[in-house]
Amino acid sequence: YNLARIHLARGQFADAERFARRAVELSPGAGGVHLLIAQIRLAEGRPAEAQAALALDTSPVWKLYGDALVAFADGRRGASDAAVAQLAADYGSEAAYQVAEVHAFRGERDLAFEWLERAYRQRDGGLIEIRTSAYLGSLRADPRFGALLVKLGLPPTA
Secondary structure: OHHHHHHHHOOOHHHHHHHHHHHHHHOOOOOOHHHHHHHHHHHOOOHHHHHHHHOOOOOHHHHHHHHHHHHHHOOOHHHHHHHHHHHHHHHOOOOHHHHHHHHHHOOOHHHHHHHHHHHHHHOOHHHHHOOOOHHHHHHOOOHHHHHHHHHOOOOOOO
16 A cells, blocks of 8 residues: 555656555555555546546545546536545544545645645644655645745654
């Protein structure tokens, strides 16, 4: 699973796919493993296939997160709005980082930073991915991003 995430962050989709498929073989019912395949498909620009992979995931939180991303990428703004709203309402105390990623992916920088600050206050484990998340790319040039990195004890630049 972690090897797949590393290769996905590097844009090495074939390797990411290989390791993600192995993760599914090892733990087919684990939440998040099918989301990972969906994220690979999304990065490849294949939202319909991403949705099909996501449908196999067993975790309600990961399904909502993935639905918000995939629906937006597929041009279904209303479905994305509904998914991110439900993700925030139902799981905001444990998935603030993922809510931030969705807002960043959708180009909603202020909302993304609000949720990143919330993730920081909640000590959200997702923050370990702040440097590698493809979804936060639109935030990296913003001075607030560097300030958050410093707060996290990281250098403000890559």
